[in-house]
Amino acid sequence: MDKKHFITRSKLTIIFILLIIIIDQLIKIFAISITNNGSIEIIKGVLNFTYVKNTGGALQIGSDASTFLLINIIVIFLLIRFLIVNREKVDVKASVALSFILAGGISNLIDRIFRGEVVNFIDISPLVSFPKFNFADICIVVGWILFAFSAAILTSEQLKERKEKINKNKLLKEKIEKKQNALRKNREKHSNLNKNDGIENNSKGPDNGKK
Numbered sequence: 001m002d003k004k005h006f007i008t009r010s011k012l013t014i015i016f017i018l019l020i021i022i023i024d025q026l027i028k029i030f031a032i033s034i035t036n037n038g039s040i041e042i043i044k045g046v047l048n049f050t051y052v053k054n055t056g057g058a059l060q061i062g063s064d065a066s067t068f069l070l071i072n073i074i075v076i077f078l079l080i081r082f083l084i085v086n087r088e089k090v091d092v093k094a095s096v097a098l099s100f101i102l103a104g105g106i107s108n109l110i111d112r113i114f115r116g117e118v119v120n121f122i123d124i125s126p127l128v129s130f131p132k133f134n135f136a137d138i139c140i141v142v143g144w145i146l147f148a149f150s151a152a153i154l155t156s157e158q159l160k161e162r163k164e165k166i167n168k169n170k171l172l173k174e175k176i177e178k179k180q181n182a183l184r185k186n187r188e189k190h191s192n193l194n195k196n197d198g199i200e201n202n203s204k205g206p207d208n209g210k211k
Contacts, residue, residue, distance in 0.1 A: 020103035031121035050123035100143030104136035
């Protein structure tokens with residue numbers, strides 16, 4: 001990847017991440033305002049907006065806010081480092097997937113820093129028993145799924161390329177062996193011809209001497 005292409009892709013990635021963060025924060029503000037710290041029905045029997053303060057991890061797992069704040073920071077740092085270090089290898093699909101994960105992680109990190117907890121509001125308990133979550137959580141989950149698919153596709157392509165390379169090397173080896181065999185046969189043929197010429201010359205030698 002050349003420098004110009006890398007800068008362009010980096011700008012688009014940053015814009016995409018910022019856009020998701022802004023959307024998530026606006027949705028959270030909207031959810032807080034309409035729920036009034038309570039719950040409101042959005043789709044009957046399917047979806048409610050229920051305001052929940054989450055001081056733990058994703059999907060309300062755990063309860064130690066400082067631990068999950070530290071984990072968030074470490075994961076975000078590692079993902080950014082991965083994108084920078086592997087910029088030559090990371091394709092568009094993987095880049096989009098990691099952008100979803102980063103955007104969701106950063107948005108929830110903003111909640112932890114400025115609100116002291118993550119705002120969860122999406123409530124599907126009328127349909128199925130499940131912890132409350134938010135748009136950022138959806139982005140993180142979607143991002144990891146996309147990244148897994150991207151990694152699987154990349155692995156499949158690498159295996160295919162490796163197989164093609166092995167077959168190519170095998171054909172090249174067979175071609176070289178055929179050439180070597182042909183050269184060996186030619187040498188043997190010339191050697192036999194030289195031996196035959198030597199025998200004929202030796203057999204003619206005494207006759208020529210008698211004459």
